[in-house]
Amino acid sequence: MLSPWRLGTLVGLLAAVDSVLAIGQATCVAFKSAPSTFPIVSGGSGTPIFLSDDDWPGVQRAAIDFAMDIQRVTGVMPSMANITATAGTNASNAIIVGTLGRSSLIDAIVNNTKLDVSSVQGQWESFLAKEVKNPLPGIDSAYVMIGADKRGTIFSMYDHSEQFGVSPWYWWADVPSTQHSELFVTSSGCAHASPTVKYRGIFLNDEQPALQNWAFVKFTNGTGAALTGSPFNQLFYTKLYELILRLKGNYLWPAQWSSAFAVDDHLNQVLADWYGIAMGTSHEEPMTRSTPVEWTLFGDGPWDYSVNMQNIYNFWLAGTERAEPYENVYTMGMRGDGDEPLAEGQDIGLLEQVISDQRGILSKVFNTSDVTTIPQMWCLYKEVEGFYDDGMTVPDDITLLWTDDNWGNIRRFPTIAERNRTGGAGVYYHFDYVGDPRDFKWITSSQLSKTYEEMSLTVDREATRIWIVNVGDLKPYEMDIEFFLTLGWNASIWNPNNVASFVNSWAEREFGMSTEDAATVASILANVTRFNARRKPELLNSTVYSLVNYREAEQMLADWQNLNTTAVRLYNSVSSNKQPAFFQLVLHPVQASATLGTMWIFAGINNLRASQARVSANEYKTKVEELFETDFALEEEYHSILDGKWSHMMDQTHVVYAYWQQPMHNTMPLVTKVQQKKQALTGPMRIALENSLGAWPGDNMNDCAAQFSCGPPTIALDPFVPFGNTFIDIGAGGPTSFTWNISSNVSWLQISPSSGSISPSNPETRVFLSVDWSNVSGAEIANLNFLSNSANQTAQSAFFLANKTVVPDDFHGFVEGDGGISIEAAHTSRNTSIDGITWIELPEYGRTLSAITPWPRGGDELNFTAGAGPHVEYDFYNFNTIGQAGNITVNTVVAPTFNNYGPSANISVAVSIDDLEPQTTAFFPTAPAGGTPPQWDGTDGFVADSFINVPNNFTISPGAHTLKIWMTEPTVVVQKIIIDTGGVRQSYLGPPESIRV
Structure with missing residues (x-):
């Protein structure tokens, strides 16, 4: 059996000093003095914060937040000053913050003390912080916070702020700061190496009606930008920039519906760079220009490069010139107008020319013949992935941004050969979506376990240059966003067995809760x-x-x-x-x-x-x-x-969709009404059985195949039905009150209650039927009679079949009950590893309990032939076969995951019973390049149902057997197994798990 899930913390990484809690990082904060601690606030006095005036403006700005965070926690606002290395100071202790190679103050400390900064020098966004003795003249001791670059320094401060007790969501979710009168850091301090993912960001999208309506109220006087009407101005974005940085993100695709980032407020770009945010634009917006909004405002002619090349080129040139002073990741390529595929006839050759011309623009604007140092990405979204798979090539230094299917299933990862590209790869992911088969943008609906499974796979496949996630209106995806960015900040500390501990730590931090709560x-x-x-x-x-x-x-x-x-x-x-x-x-x-x-x-x-x-x-x-x-x-x-404060943030409609697009208004689900003053034709008593849509007495189309003149129903029960009983509802069929009773001709059938009364104020009673199995041998039938004291009541009877099934005393495993065997995938009998790969549990993944997947997945394209790879086994005992003809159907419920190795192979899984030949099923059908198969789409398709059923038929006899699930592909995720022996009925989640002996 796979190991059960246990809630826990990240040992060593989420350990706390005096109950300090930081999510996904080592801690260095204490709330009382101890040996080897340095005071931040002590005895009502705050240690001053010193910087150098030649440091980055974004560092200077974040330092103000840092000081305010100290005040939020302690009530004490420390003084701040820019000083020089030679200037005297009255402070014996100080906090000194700065960027290596940029801050003359930090460089002087390194030179004076020979401080070892090799762990951060030349690194991306790393930092170290520690106490340093005699760092500068007049300062006896300082807590020195050194960033390898601008954001490294900024992250060092926000990292400490979180540990002090300031949530990144203090404004965006109104989380109050935890109060402490004393505040210290350990002398050994904190450090963080370069993050796992270079660019980690969010995409505001589908932001109407909620986010736009809210922003109008919160950040404007009721009117938006002059040209677009957008409310997303500098007041909005500066709040967002700070949040992203506090969450250790660094990248943003701005809102685009009826908005144009650089046009809505001319300070949007300036302040993004000042704060330290690298800007990008979505998959449909090349060269930092909002499309189609800016094209509608400033473009000339059709959005078609084959017939309007010069005007589009000039449009991109102007956008690049506008963006050149700031930090950007440039979106390359082109999609059709309005986020649509390119027009028919615009082929691979034309797209290659588009990218070549765009790089020419970069060369011209940046005045360089080498554009490889300018960050660029090409998003392989929908049909664009098809262009790549069909042979389109782009320069190696452009990051390939792979995408999910908009529903959290990543379509493709770099092959081994593709991992040599200097531009690397990344992933565009979704917590929100507008499109087929239906919008989802109202409420949180993504599982962290699923997000971890998919995004950790991007680490294994080296797609770590860019992670961007579509977060819709931002709220209510707060925790999802933080987990996504935290994983990108340091993926190495997370594994399938500690994902839930992220939420534990998050709840403790946000609400000051006990570990239990x-x-x-x-x-x-x-x-x-x-x-x-x-x-x-x-x-x-x-x-x-x-x-x-x-x-x-x-x-x-x-x-x-x-x-x-x-x-x-x-x-x-x-x-x-x-x-x-x-x-x-x-x-x-x-x-x-x-x-x-x-x-x-x-x-x-x-x-x-x-x-x-x-x-x-x-x-x-x-x-x-x-x-x-x-x-x-x-x-x-x-x-x-x-x-x-959050007026309009829940404006999104969500009740009664007619097709993929959001309804224009919430509409109540259709309901009906029974004329309760009128008597049912067969009398006042209505009888409904568990497992049946029908009703008795009288005619109902669901009573039998003929749909009328049906005989008495049969109720069946066996000892291995998980509920242990079945039920009948006795209900009112009109205004008449009546008493009722149920009788049987056997003593082993237990009826509770066996009599009662029904009235307009008490219109329903549920009757449970169970069996004293010690007094039943084999299959026995009882007669049931339903009686009512109403004079005009049609009589009704039923048969009750008690089928006593017995398994051998030495059998251990799952037992057929109610016509089938249902098994949660994690509840294995045995688990066999091959070549260091084994099936592991993904706790809390999927529709019911959890899921299993082969692990580790690694970066190799490792497949096994059916019957040769790692496998799990499940012992089961069946009494029946379908129609007693010797056949059963094994339904393996898997996640709707794509084959991550590209279009040349279909993801598969193999199933066998006993020594029968394994049956391999490629369960995700072939689709056109960049597309999805028909089974993916629709309101009952793969992603709507959130699973794929993989059926395999076997011929076996009743008795003890062993089912085996074989790894053939490394990324298959199995959630549940349902073995149909002839009685499995329709349901969404499948039968509850069978009894295991």
Whole structure:
């Protein structure tokens, strides 16, 4: 059996001094004096902060934040000054901040003390901080914070601020700073090497209606930019720049819907560079120009390089000249107008010319014959990937930005041969999307476990030059964003077994929680994202979860209720100053998601019960109406907290989509009403059975194949049904009150309750049927009679089949129950490694419990033939085969992952039983270059359902067997196995896991 998941912390890396918590970094902060500590604030006095006036402006600016962060924590504002190495000072202790090779103050300290700076010299964004004795004349001791470059210095300060108690989300999610009167750092200090990923950033996209509407209120007087009407001005962006830097990011694709970054506010570019943010533009916006907004404003002619080359060239030239003074990563290539594929006839040769001309522009503007030092990327998005796969070439120094399928499944990684390119590779990922098969941009719906699995694979495949993630409106993806950037900052400390500890640490930092409560928050958020990732909220309908089979809808309702109850309890337990943050980051995502999910299921129950002539349908109609209003009330609550600070941030519509595009308004799910004043034709008593859409007495199209004049139903139960029982609902079919009872002709059938009464105020009773198996031998049938005291009630009977199945005493494994065997992939009987590769568990990944995948994945293109590679085994016992003809179907539920080695191979998995020949299935069909197969799309396609079912048929006899799952490809992810022996019924998540003996 694979190791169970345990919540924990990053030993050695998340360890804290005096309960300081920093996520994903070593700590060097204490809140009381001790040997080998240096005072930041002690006895009400703050240690002064010194810089050099020749350092980067962005460092000077961040130092102000640093001083203010100290004040946020201690109430003491330290003094700040620019000094020179020779100027005297009255401070015996000091904090000295600066950039190696830029700050004359830092260079003097290094020269005076022979301080070893080899760990940062010449490195990208690294830093070190430590106490240094006698660094400068007049200063006895200093805590010296040295960055290898501009951002290295900035990150050193923000890293310490977080450890002091200032959340990166102090403004963007209203997280209060943790208060301490004393503040120290260890003399040995903190350090960080160059990050895993060079450029780590976010993309604001799909930002209407929420982000734009909010920004209009927050940052304008009601009117936007003169030419575009956009509200995204310097006031907005400077808040965002600071957030990105606090999260250890360095890269931004700006908002683009009806916006043009450099046009909306002429200080946007200037301040991005001043703060220290490298700017880029999206896959459809070459050469730092907003497309189509700027082209609409300033362009001339069609957006078609084959017929309008000179005008487009001039457009790009002007944008490059405008951007040249600042730090940018230039987007190369071209897509069609409005984020569409290029027009028919614009071929590879033309695109190669586009890139050649764009590089000519760079050479001209930067006055250099060598443009390889200018950061450039080509985003292989949708059809553009097809151009590359079809043979298009670009210069080696241009970064190839691979993409996911917009749904979190990365389409392709560099092959071994492609990893030699000097420009390297990166990934464009999505937490938000507008497009087929449906938009998802309302609420958090990405699992951290999935994000880790996919993005850690980019590290293995050396796609670490650029990571950019589409975050929509930014909120409510706060934790997702931080995890993405934290992983890019240092991927080496994270592994499948400690991803959840990120959330524990995050909850402790944000809410000052105990370890126990933080673990509860981690569980809440793991589940709310799991439930939303099963099927995006925008894709929900009233029958996604089975209303009759496996108690699936009922379990979903219970899960939502439990999450909500726990979240409310924790919300009430945190201090009032932390409640706004907890509401935004935890409670609202839970309550909004639970409200929507519950409303859809109740709508399904309403329609089902109406079809069964049960007046209790009306109760669910009322519940749907109430929840529809609750949905809006939650939106309003979000908009009203903190005197309306976040007004409009939850404007996104999300109820009742008609096609891929967002609805123009929220619309209540369709419900119906039963005329409860009128009696059902067959009398007041209605009978509905578990596992059936039908109802008795009378005709219902779901009672039998003939759809009318159906005989008595048969209810079946065996000892290995996971629930241990089955049920019948007795309900009202009209206004008449009645008493009822159920009788049987056997003593081994237990009926609870066996009698009762139904009235308009009590319209439903659930009756559970269970069996005393000690008094049953083999298959036995009981007769059930349903009686009502109503004079006009049609009589009804049923058969109950008790099928006592028995497994040998020496068998250990999963046992068939209810016509099938359901196994969570992590619950293996044996796990065999080959060549150092083994199947491991991905905790909290996927739709139910977790998933398994071969590990390590490494960077090699390592495949195995079926039957030769690492494999997991599952022992099972079956009593039946399909139609008793000797056949069974093994359904392996896998994640909808692409073959990451390119278009020449299809990802596959192999399955076998006992010594039968393994069956290999390439489960992701071939697609056109840059495209997806038809099975990927649609409201019941691969990504909508969030899984692919891989069926394999075998011929076996009843008895004990061993199922084997073989690795053939390294990136396959298996979530669940469902063996159909003839009785598996329709459901979204599959049967609950079978009993294991």
